[in-house]
Amino acid sequence: MDAVDSQVNVAALTASVKLERIRAGSHPFVLEVSLAVPPGITILFGPSGAGKSTVLDCIAGLARPDAGRIAVAEEVLFDSQAGINSLPQTRRVAYVFQTLALFPHMSAEENVAFGLDGVPRAERTARVEEILKTFRVEKLRARKPPEISGGERQRIALARSLVTQPRVLLLDEPLTGLDAELKAAIVDDLRAWNAARRIPILYVTHSRDEVDSVGERVIAMDHGRIVSEGTPLEVLEAPRRKRLAQAAGFENLLSGTIVDLREADGVMRVRLDGGNCEIEVPLGYAAPGDRVRVAIRAGDILLATSQPRGLSARNIIEGRIIAMETRGTLVRARVDCGVEFIVHLTPGAARTLELAAGRRVWLVLKTHSCHLVDE
Amino acid sequence: MDALLLSLKLALCVSVILLAGGLPLAYWLAYSKWRGKFLLEAIVALPLVLPPTVLGFYVLVAMGPRGPLGKLWQVAFGHGLAFTFVGLVLASVLYSLPFAVQPLIASFESVDRKLLDASAVLGAGRLRTFWRVILPLSSPGVVTAVVLSFAHTMGEFGVVLMVGGDLAGGTRTVSIDIYDHVQSLEYADANRMALVLLAISFAVLSVVYAVNRQVGRQIGRPLWTPWTAK
Numbered sequence: 242m243d244a245v246d247s248q249v250n251v252a253a254l255t256a257s258v259k260l261e262r263i264r265a266g267s268h269p270f271v272l273e274v275s276l277a278v279p280p281g282i283t284i285l286f287g288p289s290g291a292g293k294s295t296v297l298d299c300i301a302g303l304a305r306p307d308a309g310r311i312a313v314a315e316e317v318l319f320d321s322q323a324g325i326n327s328l329p330q331t332r333r334v335a336y337v338f339q340t341l342a343l344f345p346h347m348s349a350e351e352n353v354a355f356g357l358d359g360v361p362r363a364e365r366t367a368r369v370e371e372i373l374k375t376f377r378v379e380k381l382r383a384r385k386p387p388e389i390s391g392g393e394r395q396r397i398a399l400a401r402s403l404v405t406q407p408r409v410l411l412l413d414e415p416l417t418g419l420d421a422e423l424k425a426a427i428v429d430d431l432r433a434w435n436a437a438r439r440i441p442i443l444y445v446t447h448s449r450d451e452v453d454s455v456g457e458r459v460i461a462m463d464h465g466r467i468v469s470e471g472t473p474l475e476v477l478e479a480p481r482r483k484r485l486a487q488a489a490g491f492e493n494l495l496s497g498t499i500v501d502l503r504e505a506d507g508v509m510r511v512r513l514d515g516g517n518c519e520i521e522v523p524l525g526y527a528a529p530g531d532r533v534r535v536a537i538r539a540g541d542i543l544l545a546t547s548q549p550r551g552l553s554a555r556n557i558i559e560g561r562i563i564a565m566e567t568r569g570t571l572v573r574a575r576v577d578c579g580v581e582f583i584v585h586l587t588p589g590a591a592r593t594l595e596l597a598a599g600r601r602v603w604l605v606l607k608t609h610s611c612h613l614v615d616e
Numbered sequence: 617m618d619a620l621l622l623s624l625k626l627a628l629c630v631s632v633i634l635l636a637g638g639l640p641l642a643y644w645l646a647y648s649k650w651r652g653k654f655l656l657e658a659i660v661a662l663p664l665v666l667p668p669t670v671l672g673f674y675v676l677v678a679m680g681p682r683g684p685l686g687k688l689w690q691v692a693f694g695h696g697l698a699f700t701f702v703g704l705v706l707a708s709v710l711y712s713l714p715f716a717v718q719p720l721i722a723s724f725e726s727v728d729r730k731l732l733d734a735s736a737v738l739g740a741g742r743l744r745t746f747w748r749v750i751l752p753l754s755s756p757g758v759v760t761a762v763v764l765s766f767a768h769t770m771g772e773f774g775v776v777l778m779v780g781g782d783l784a785g786g787t788r789t790v791s792i793d794i795y796d797h798v799q800s801l802e803y804a805d806a807n808r809m810a811l812v813l814l815a816i817s818f819a820v821l822s823v824v825y826a827v828n829r830q831v832g833r834q835i836g837r838p839l840w841t842p843w844t845a846k
């Protein structure tokens with residue numbers, strides 16, 4: 242093993258966890274995962290109920306697996322065979338909950354200093370000061386959580402966890418409910434903090450947008466198991482299962498009927514319900530007359546203001562913009578083509594093309610951007 | 617006035633003891649996952665349903681010269697336990713136990729569990745989590761517990777009569793004093809004492825309800841309804 246590899250291994254988190262929970266009136270929930278989290282941000286992605294939070298609880302020591310082993314570098318936190326199960330307060334694993342769980346009776350500063358019990362006063366003050374600055378909340382130090390706005394509460398929760406110099410950081414949908422710009426700013430500050438320290442950060446989310454914007458690596462979970470892992474592109478571009486496809490945030494999920502198969506071309510034509518609209522999709526196991534569902538990402542659709550010619554893309558659909566809506570650095574257009582499509586573009590593109598409600602446009606779809614989803 | 621002072625002294629002792637003992641007991645009852653917990657919950661609630669005479673009877677037997685507690689006391693201190701102030705405190709603590717423990721349990725249970733998890737992952741042990749997180753967020757429950765144990769002890773009659781007897785300056789509390797006055801047809805004296813007791817009880821319960829209402833507004837539901845315990 243060379244030097245770089247061993248250095249990476251020193252800080253990595255490894256966890257293999259098996260846990261079964263009996264649920265009243267339904268199938269028992271079985272969690273069985275094995276994951277390695279290197280330094281940097283790894284996204285744990287999947288629909289709600291997939292078991293993502295339970296994995297975090299096991300790593301933090303708040304839930305006890307039936308079997309498995311959890312270690313940070315060489316230090317074992319849990320090992321069912323060796324009978325090791327260290328207490329959450331001794332693990333040095335920081336955990337930011339979705340609800341943040343800031344102490345409502347303490348000021349922001351007291352919240353942040355909470356984890357520094359036993360640290361000499363001078364050092365404690367200095368560390369609290371530094372982390373409040375890093376997360377840009379030094380002005381809020383005297384305020385209590387109920388008086389602090391969303392976004393800033395998230396920053397204080399991060400500061401409170403990171404001031405303890407943890408070996409691992411667990412984040413359970415910490416930025417839910419914030420707009421894209423605020424999210425990006427907080428993630429940037431988190432990245433900056435971690436640039437020097439390089440601890441493993443496991444970031445749970447069910448939002449595809451966050452996978453794209455936050456993740457360096459992605460582990461996708463469903464039904465208590467890992468279904469794929471890799472870069473955001475690898476994991477999200479090949480959703481094979483219906484549930485994951487939906488969770489992966491296909492903004493356009495359209496039902497239709499297969500019209501004909503063109504085996505020589507490797508495509509089939511699908512007539513979409515509720516309109517006079519036919520599109521070409523990749524050839525699959527289907528017969529004319531079968532019902533299918535087609536998933537298309539809003540970001541995979543091109544918009545043109547005049548009818549395009551000479552393109553390789555096979556699906557060019559005429560329509561009219563119903564509404565435009567700007568969300569942070571994203572413009573979301575609703576286009577009526579008999580069937581309604583959602584299209585994402587950048588504010589710059591929307592400006593240059595002078596797009597507005599009522600404008601006539603053409604949608605351009607590559608055949609391979611149209612994913613078939615199980616009915 | 618001796619009787620009033622004695623009652624106040626008794627109520628104060630009982631409240632302090634119940635607070636000190638009630639905190640760990642309520643903590644355990646609120647957070648333990650032991651399957652037999654319901655047994656202890658039932659025992660703590662017993663004084664709510666038993667006639668004071670039944671409780672008083674058993675306590676008296678236990679504290680008597682042939683009872684286990686009485687014998688132990690005799691060996692340790694050279695005198696009996698029944699019909700003494702200490703005996704009275706002991707009996708009153710038992711009798712008022714649910715009035716202290718139940719509001720404490722209710723307020724401990726209303727603390728968001730995620731805050732306890734957060735405290736643990738930030739490195740705090742159970743004791744530190746209790747002092748820094750659970751107790752400050754349960755302060756209305758603590759006030760209710762202290763105030764109710766105080767008020768309930770001030771107003772008790774049956775247990776005091778059984779265990780304390782009626783020794784002037786030693787075990788004659790306000791409620792017994794009133795009873796004695798009525799027995800002797802001294803209605804003016806009885807009325808005066810009764811009014812004092814009424815005023816104290818009213819003031820105390822007003823505090824409980826005011827606290828309950830204020831916290832109820834904060835957490836969206838009443839913290840505790842004193843009537844369920846009476």
